[in-house]
Amino acid sequence: MSQQGYVAAPPYSQAQPGMGGYQGGFGAGPAQPLYGHYGGPPQAFNAPCLTCVAPGPMQSPPPPISSVAQQPFQTSPPPAMGQPQMPPGPQSPHMSPPQSPQANMHMAGPPMAGQSMAGPPMAGQSMAGPPMAGQSMAGPPMAGQSMAGPPMAGQSMAGPPMAGQSMAGPPMAGQSMAGPPMAGQSMAGPPMAGQSMAGPPMAGQSMAGPPMAGMGRPFPGPPPPGPGGFQQPGQFGGQMAGPQLGMPGAFPGAAAGMAGPPQKKLDPDSIPSTTQVIEDDQAKRGGQVFSTNMRGQAPPLVTTDFTVEDQGNASPRFMRCTTYALPCTADLAKQCQVPLATIIKPFASLPNNETPLYVVNHGETGPIRCNRCKAYMCPYMQFIEGGRRFQCGFCSCVNEVPVFYFQHLDHMGRRVDFYERPELSRGSYEFAATMDYCKNNKPPNPPAYIFMIDVSYSNIKSGLVKLICDELKTLLEDLPREDGTESSAIKVGFVTYNKVLHFYNVKSALAQPQMMVVSDTAEMFVPLLDGFLVNYQESKAVIYNLLDQIPDMFADTNESETVFAPVIQAGVEAFKAAECSGKLFIFHSSMPTAEAPGKLKNRDDKKLVNTDKEKTLFQPQKGVYEQLSKDCVAQGCCVDLFLFPSQYVDLATMADVPSHTGGSVYKYNNFQLETDGEHFLRDLRKDVEKSIGFDAIMRVRTSTGFRATDFFGAIHMNNTTDIEMAAVDCDKAVTVELKHDDTLSEETGALMQCALLYTTIGGQRRLRIHNLSLNCSSQLSELYKSCETDSLINFFAKSAYRAILNQPLKNVREILVNQTAHMLACYRKNCASPSAASQLILPDAMKVFPVYMNSLMKTAPLVGSTELSTDDRAHQRLSVMGMGVEDTQLLLYPRLIPLHNLDVGSEALPAPLRCSEERLIDSGIFLLENGHSMFLWLGQASPPDFIQNLFNLPSLAHMQGLMCALPELDNPLSKRIRSIISGLLEKRPNSMKLQIVRQKDKPEMVFRQFLVEDKGLHGGASYMDFLCYVHREIRQLLT
C-alpha cells in the first residue's frame, strides 16, 4: 500500500456548492502529511453502478445497473499494528478475594417434587365456585363501611372480618389485618355474574396481522432533490431544512432506477458480506482468550466465541465502544463524524469459564475514592511517594493513601499487593457499600416481586389467567438468590385486577388466602401490609391455594374494562410501605379505558404516517404516566409488562413506565394458548430467573478531555450525569455518547469508569465498577482501524429511535444516510490510498456498516408504512433502546441457517448465509432468527424424506394450516433440528415463536421482510442499491 506520505487535499468538509454546505467547521484536514501505519487494509469495492453517474444533483437516477462491469471485492492482509501496551499481568493472577466471588446470581434450585400439583386441600374447604367472597361470609359486607384513619401497618382490624376471613378452619383470632380500607372505599367480592357487562371485546378488532402478499411496493416516483445541510454527528436535535422526501422508508434521494424494469443482476458476492466478516473473525479469534491488559485493544466481534481474561480493563461483555482509538481533538471528531460512544451492559452474564466479579470491602469508611473527581480505586490510580499517596488517573489529583490501605511499592513502582487486590489489577469488581450509599442511611430490604394479573374477560377466556397461575407455582421456586444461600430473599405478592384491584393476604399463618378489593382507583393505596409481600417458601401452601383459586374465582367474569396506571401505582405504594425495591410483573390485555387515572383512548391514526406529525404516534401521553415513572424510579420499582392485545392499546403510552424503569415489554398479539402459550411462558421464566440489580444509579467518569454527554437506555435521567434505573438486568445496556471538551493525549489515552450503585437480590448495597481505557490518536486512520461496526450500529439505532420522537422520520433517515456517507468519505479522503473515484473504499472495520445501516432504515419504526401496526412500531422502538450490542447486531442482520445439508452427527451449526432471497433454493430448508422472530422456511421442492422425518408427513402438501412447533419425532434429523432451535432459544434474551412457512404461501411475506439485503417489503432499498447510493454521495462529498 502506498499510503505513507499521502498528503490530504484541502478538506472536503468545506462548503460545497449544491450540497447545502457543511456547517460548523468540521475543521481543516491534517496540517501535516500523515505518516505511519494506517492500520486495516482499505476495502476497495468497485461500485460499478455509479461509474457513469455524473456528479451533481441527485435528481438524476442512476443508470441501469446492467451497464457496468463487475469487480470482486478486494482485501489485503492487515499490516502489523503497533499499540501501546500496559505491562502484561501474569496469565493467571493468584487472587485471594476478600470475599467469595459474587455473580451468577440466579442459581436455580431444583424444582421440588409435586410442585405442579395444587396445594393440599384444606379441611372443609369447598373449592368450587368463587371461594373468597362466596364462602361463608361472617359479618356484614365491607362496602361503604366507614373506617376511620388511614391504612397503617400493624393496625389491627377492629370490626368484622373481611369476606373470606372466617372461612374454612378456625377463626383467626388476633389476626392482624394491616390497614383497613379507608372510608368510602368499597370492599367488594370478586366480580359476580350479572355485573354490568360490556360485551367481550371481540368485535371490530383491527388485526395487526402480518402484511399480506402484494403489499410490498416499489419505490414510488422519481427521487426528490438531494439532502440539505449536514448535522453534527449523532445529533438529531434540530429540524433539518431538508427537502421533502415523501417516500415511505426510502432513503433520501432514493434511486428511481430501482422501480424500473428488471435489471441484469450484479454478482451479490462482490459486495461486503456480513456472514463472511462474522466467519472470518470466528476463524481468526474464536476459541481464544482475550486478555484485557492492553489499552485500546479492539475485542473480537460480539458474534465470535471467545473467553475473556480480565487483566485491568472491563470485559467487552460489560463495555464495548464504537472505536477503541478516540481522535485527539474535537475537530478531528467532527471531521470524521464517527460517533464516539460506549455501550455498557453492567450486569452482563458471564460464561461459566470466566471469573465472576470479586467483592472488595474497604471497611467502615467505604471504598477509597479520589477526593476531587470521586473516581473509585482502580488500576488507573498511580501510587507515588513510596506508596503514601496516589495520583488519580482521571483528574490527576494527588490523594493521601489511608493508613489501613498503605502498602509498599516494588521496584517497578507497583504495590506489592497488586495481584491480591481486584481493585488494582482488574477491570471489573464490586465494592461493598456502606450506609452512606443507602437510602436514609438504612440498609435496604431485599427486593420484592409482585405479580399483577388482569382478570378481565379476554384473559380469562383465552385461558391465560389459568396458565399464569399454574406456571407461577413452579416458577417461584426459581426466584434468583444470592450465591451460597438456600432460598431466595425476594418476597412475593399477588394482585388481580380489572376495573378494581384485588389484593391478597397470603401470610403463612393463614389457612386460606384473603382478598381485599380496592375500587377507588383514583387514590390508590395498599389495603394490607402484613401478609401482602411474603417469603414464598414460608407461604407456599397459601400461595398454591390462591393460585388454584384465582382462575375459578373469575371464571364467570364479564368485565372487559381495565385500569392500568392504578395497578402500577399500587405496586409502588406497596414497595414504599415495605421500604423495598422490586419488580412488577403485569399481565395485561387491553387498552385501559375504565374511568381511572391513566385512562387511554384510541389515538391511532394511520393518516399521520409519513407526515410531520408521525412522531406523535411514538410519543407517550404526558401526565399520569410521566409522574408514575418518576415515582417508580424513586422507589426502585421496575415494571415488566406482558401485553396480550387483540387490537391497538397505545403501547407508546402503556410502555412508558417500563421503558424508564429498566423494565421489559413483551407483546403477544391475539394470544392463543395453543400457539403462544409456550412462547410466553419461556419469556416469563427467563424474565423471572434473570440476574438483576435494583434501585440502581450509574455514573460514567472519564479522564480529562472528554466526557459522557448523552445516554440511551431503559433509564431515567433526573440530571445530566446520573443514570437512574429502578432495576437493571443482565440483558439491559445503556449506550453512552462521549464528547470532547479538550484535547486528548496520545500518551495517557482516555479512561472511563462506570460505577453502578445498586441493591442485590439478597438486599445488599453494592457498587459495581467497570473500567476501560482507550487509545487516543491524532490520526484518523487509527480511529477507523479501531472502529466496531456492531457498536456503531447500536448507537445509530438508539439515537435514531429517540430522534423520531421529535422529528419527521424522513429527516432522521436523511441524517443517517448523510452521516454514513460522511464517515466513509472522510476515510476515503484521509486514510485510503489514492484510487479511482469509481472505487468505493471502505475501512476494514466498517466494511459491512452500510448493510446494517440500510437494515436499520428498513426497520418498522423508521420505515413509515401504513401497513405496519403502530403498536408494533412503538414496541420495537422501545425494545431497542435497552439493547446491547449483540441484540442490535442480530436484530439488524438475522441468522439464515441452511438445514437441508445438515450433518446430524455434528454439533456444529451450519454456517449462516446472507439474508437474501438469492440464497434460498427450492429444495432447501432454512431457519431464520433475529432474536425476536424465528422462521422455518420450507422450499417447494423440499426433499420428501426430510419432511417425513421432520413432520411425519409424506409431503409438504399434507401440511395443514399454520404450524408453530415441530413434532417430537424419534429420528436423528428431528432431534438435531429441535436441538438447534432450543439452543438458539436458550441463548437469546427473549423467547421466539417458531413460525413454519412454506415457499410461496402467504405467510412467507412476513418471513421475507427479514431478508435484509433485499428491497424492503414496506419500502427501503436493497443493500446493493443502498451501497450504490452511498457511493454516489461519497463521490459528491469528495468533489
Ligand SMILES: [Zn+2]
Ligand atoms: Zn480524580
